Amino acid sequence: MSGQRNNRDVVIMGAAETDEVGKLPHLSTLELHTQSARRAIADAGLTKDQIDGLATVSTPGPVQVAHALGITPTYLDGTSVGGTSFLLHVRHAVAAIRAGYADVVLVTHGESGRSRVGAPPYPRQSDSPLAQFEMPYGVMGPPTTFTVPTLRFLHETGNTLEQLAEVAVAQRRWSARNPRAMFREEVGVDDVLGARMVAYPFTLLMCCLVTDGGGALAVASREFAEAHGTDKPLVSVLGTGEAATTPMVSQMEDMTTCRQFTLSSQRAFKEAGVGTTDIDHLMIYDAFAHVPLYGLEDMGFVGRGESGAFVAEGHTSPGGRLPMNTNGGGLSYTHTGMYGMFAIQESVRQLRGEAAAQVDGVETSLVLGNGGMFMSAATLILGRG
Numbered sequence: 001m002s003g004q005r006n007n008r009d010v011v012i013m014g015a016a017e018t019d020e021v022g023k024l025p026h027l028s029t030l031e032l033h034t035q036s037a038r039r040a041i042a043d044a045g046l047t048k049d050q051i052d053g054l055a056t057v058s059t060p061g062p063v064q065v066a067h068a069l070g071i072t073p074t075y076l077d078g079t080s081v082g083g084t085s086f087l088l089h090v091r092h093a094v095a096a097i098r099a100g101y102a103d104v105v106l107v108t109h110g111e112s113g114r115s116r117v118g119a120p121p122y123p124r125q126s127d128s129p130l131a132q133f134e135m136p137y138g139v140m141g142p143p144t145t146f147t148v149p150t151l152r153f154l155h156e157t158g159n160t161l162e163q164l165a166e167v168a169v170a171q172r173r174w175s176a177r178n179p180r181a182m183f184r185e186e187v188g189v190d191d192v193l194g195a196r197m198v199a200y201p202f203t204l205l206m207c208c209l210v211t212d213g214g215g216a217l218a219v220a221s222r223e224f225a226e227a228h229g230t231d232k233p234l235v236s237v238l239g240t241g242e243a244a245t246t247p248m249v250s251q252m253e254d255m256t257t258c259r260q261f262t263l264s265s266q267r268a269f270k271e272a273g274v275g276t277t278d279i280d281h282l283m284i285y286d287a288f289a290h291v292p293l294y295g296l297e298d299m300g301f302v303g304r305g306e307s308g309a310f311v312a313e314g315h316t317s318p319g320g321r322l323p324m325n326t327n328g329g330g331l332s333y334t335h336t337g338m339y340g341m342f343a344i345q346e347s348v349r350q351l352r353g354e355a356a357a358q359v360d361g362v363e364t365s366l367v368l369g370n371g372g373m374f375m376s377a378a379t380l381i382l383g384r385g
Contacts, residue, residue, distance in 0.1 A: 007236070007237065007238050007239065007271060007272065007273075008222060008236040008238070008383070008385075009098070009221060009222050009223075010093075010094045010097050010098065010219065010220070010221055010222065010236070010237050011219070011220060011221075011222050011225050011234040011235055011236050011237065012090075012217050012218070012219055012234070012235040012237065012344075012348055012382070013044045013045075013046075013104075013218050013219070013220050013225040013229045013230075013232070013234055014040045014041060014042075014043040014044025014045075014046065014216075014217065014218030014229075014232070015040055015043060015215070015216070015217050015218070015235075015344075015345055015348040015349075016036055016039035016040040016042075016043045016215065016216060016345075017036055017039070017213060017214065017215040017342070017345055018032055018035050018036045018039070018110070018213050018214045018215070019035065019039075020180075020213070021180060021182070021211055021212070021213030021333075021334040021336075021342075022114075022182050022211050022212065022213070022334065023114055023115065023211070023212060024112070024114075024115060024212035024213065025115040025117060025212075026117075027112070027117065027212065028112060028117045028118030029059075029060060029110050029111060029112045029117065029118040029119050030060055030064065030065070030068055030110065030118055031110070031118075032109075032110025032111060032112060032212065032213060032214035033056065033060070033065050033068070033108045033109065033110030033214055033216075034065070034068050034069055034110070035110070035214065036108060036109065036110060036214035036215050036216040037065070037069055037106055037108045037216040038069070039216070040106065040108075040215075040216035040217060040218050041106065041216075041218060043218070043230070043232060044104075044218040044220075044225075044229055044230065044232070045228070045229045045230030045232070046104065046218060046228065046229070048069055048070055048071050049071075050103070050104055050228065051069075051071050051073070051104050051105075051106045051218070052073055052074050052075060052102045052103055052104060052105075053073050053074070053075035053076070053077075053093065053096060053097075053101070053102030053103075053104060053105030053106065054066045054069075054071060054073040054075070054076060054077075054105065054106050054107075054108070055076070055077035055078075055079070055089035055092065055093060055105055055106070055107045055108070056077075056078065056089070056107065056108045056109065057078065057079070057080040057085050057086075057109070057338065058078050058080035059080070059120045061078055062076045062077065062078050063076070065108055069106075071106070073102075074101075074102065075096050075101045075102040075105060077089055077092050077093070077096075077105075079092065081244065081371045081372070081375065081376040082338065082370070082371025082372040082375055082376055083285060083287065083337070083338040083339045083340045083369060083370060083371055083372075084285065084340045084369030084370055084371040084376055084377055084378045085338065085340065085371065086107055086109055086217075086338070086340040086341040086344060086369070087240075087242070087340050087344065087367060087369040087378035087379070087380050088242050088378045089105075089107040090107060090217065090219060090237060090240065090344065090380055091240035091241070091242055091378060091380070093105035093107065093219040094219065094237050094240060097219065097220065097221050098221075103220060103221065103224050104218055104219070104220040104224065105218075105219045105220070106216060106217070106218055106219075107216060107217040107218075107219060107341075108214070108215075108216040109214050109215050109216065109336075109338065109340075109341035110213075110214035111212065111213065111214065111336035111337050111338055112212045112336075113210055113211055113212060113213075113335070113336035113337035114210045114211050114212050114336075115212050117212075129247070129248060130248060133248065133250055134248060134249070134250050139249070139250075142287060142288065142373060143198050143199040143202055143207060143288075144199045145249050145373040146202070146249070146287075146288050146290065146373060147199050147200060147201065147202065148249065148255060149249060149252070149255040149256070149290075149374065150164075150201060150202070150288070150290040151200075151201060152255045152256050153255065153256045153290060153293070153294065154201070156256045157256060157297070157304060157305035157307075157308075158305045159293060159305060159307060159308035159309075160308060161193070161201055162189050162193070162312075163293075163307075163308025163309065163311065163312050164201065164206065164289050164290060164293070164308065165189045165192035165193050165203075165205075165206065165289070166189060166308065166311045166312040167206075167286070167289040167290075167292050167293065167311055167331070168187065168192045168205045168206055168289050168331050168332075169186075169187055169188060169189055169192060170311055170314075170316050170317045170324070170325075171286065171325050171328050171329045171331050171332050172184075172185070172186045172187050172328070172331075172332050173186060173317045173318050174317070174318065174323075174325060174326045174327065174328050174329075174332070174357050175327070175328025175329075175332035175333055177318070177356060177357035178327055178328050178333060178356040178357055179356060180327075180333070180334075180356065181327065181328040181332055181333045181334075182209055182211060182332065182333065182334060183209070183328070183331075183332040184328075184332075187205060191205065192205040192206060202288060202289070205331070206288060206289040206290075206331070207287075207288055207289075207331075208286065208287045208288065208330040208331055208335035208339070209330060209331070209332070209333075209334060209335040210335065210336075210337070211334045211335055211336050212336060213334050213336050213342070214336070214341070215341040215342055215344075215345045216341075217341075217344065217345075217348075219237070222234065222236075232352065233351070233352045233353070233384065233385065234385060235347075235348050235351045235352065235382050235383070235384065235385075236382065236383040236384075236385065237380065237381075237382060238271070238272035238273075238274070238364070238381045238382060238383045239267075239268040239269060239270070239271035239272025239273075239274070239379075239380070239381040240267070240268050240271060240378070240379065240380055240381070241263065241264035241265060241266065241267030241268040241271070241378065241379045242264050242267075242376070242377070242378040242379075243259070243260035243263035243264045243267075243376070243377055243378075244260055244371075244375060244376040244377070245259050245260050245374070245375070245376075246374075246375065247372070247375055248373070248375075249373045249374060252374060257294070257297070257298055258294045258295075258298050258370070258374050258377065259298075260374075260376060260377035261294060261295055261298035261299055261368060261370075261377050261379075262298045262299065262300075263377075264368075264377045264378050264379040265298070265299040265300075265366075265368065265379040267379070268366070268379040268380065268381045269381070271381075272381040272383075274364065274381065276299065276300050276301050278364055279301075279322070279364050279365070279366045279381070280323075280359070280361065280362045280363055280364050280365065281322075281323050281324075281326065281347065281350050281351075281359055281362045281364070281365040281366070282301070282316070282322055282323065282324040282325075282365070282366050282368075283324070283325060283326075283329075283343040283344075283346055283347050283365065283366070283367045283368070284296070284324060284325060284343075284368045285330065285339055285340060285343060285368060285369045285370040286325055286329040286330045286331050286339075287330050287335065287339065287370065289331065291370055292307075292311070292316075292324065292325065292329075293307040293308060293311070294307075295368045296310060296311075299366075299368065299379075301322065311324075318357065323359045323362075325343075325346075326346060326350060326355060326357050326359060327342065327345075327346040327349075327355070327356070327357070329343075330342075339369075340367075340369040340371075340378075343367050343368075343369065344367050344380065344382075347365035347366075347367050347380070347382050348382070350362045350365055351363075351365055351382055351383070351384045352384075362384065363383060363384050364381065364382070364383050364384075365381075365382045365383075366379065366380070366381050366382075367379065367380040367381075367382065
């Protein structure tokens with residue numbers, strides 16, 4: 001399933017995660033960054049002295065990570081807009097490389113989300129708009145923040161609670177094939193609906209994991225990668241997009257659709273010169289079970305109200321026509337708090353033919369990232385070779 005291909009001048013030439021993901025109390029946040037970064041540099045066949053760009057979120061920040069690695073970057077990006085930040089870093093790296101600002105940009109992530117070793121304290125919200133307009137009504141943290149949009153989405157689209165549970169079921173089918181996944185036992189709809197209630201309608205199995213881990217990417221021009229890299233397959237960055245709407249759920253114009261999903265994906269499709277029918281593999285950020293349903297509809301893979309049935313009918317499961325979240329996703333593989341890096345990593349593995357649950361014939365993969373509670377979004381369309 002291939003469409004018009006272009007923009008193959010910038011590639012991901014190195015990609016790696018930390019040795020392990022899950023419960024890692026022996027590693028600090030910074031150590032998770034540096035371990036994954038060194039592995040990605042080695043995967044690309046480079047040395048640290050060949051890295052001249054570094055991008056990561058604001059804590060611990062690109063300066064501290066670069067210093068810990070012994071890198072002196074001349075291009076820095078500290079964009080921090082939630083779990084989708086790393087998709088934006090890739091997009092910005094593409095622009096920087098095309099502009100001649102850097103040869104190789106290292107994008108790093110490390111987060112002690114479970115063990116909280118070296119992690120920053122949770123920010124105080126007492127003087128924030130959130131404290132004024134949402135927290136007094138009991139809305140605090142992702143599980144409660146996402147409940148109202150999800151219930152409205154189910155009500156207006158006709159998707160059902162059982163179909164919401166099917167998202168978790170489908171992703172366990174994938175994680176069962178992934179030895180690194182935290183949850184590997186397959187489950188059914190009754191198991192998901194019967195799990196401990198967290199915040200209606202979310203049961204425990206509809207909520208993301210809380211883990212430790214990290215990952216890193218080496219982004220470079222094709223010319224540089226072919227001259228300096230290893231024999232690892234290159235992954236082209238075909239198209240990218242980013243968008244942001246509101247910092248709070250209560251400010252959404254329409255809680256049943258995520259406008260930034262639509263805006264960022266439209267930009268990526270246009271840049272890549274492809275459409276939904278040209279995508280072989282899909283990674284949609286799944287902090288909670290409803291987000292993939294929004295993503296499928298808002299990006300145009302299915303029509304309004306059709307996402308639940310699409311998943312329930314097995315189209316995103318092993319053997320389905322649109323394999324989605326093939327590492328098990330944030331629900332079953334890992335979720336450190338900012339998941340976007342791990343979604344990119346799985347797309348790269350699928351395109352290289354290295355995934356634990358490898359899908360045959362993957363030539364294109366789309367990654368959709370969500371930041372905050374429907375705050376920001378970014379889309380990457382990646383291609384083999």
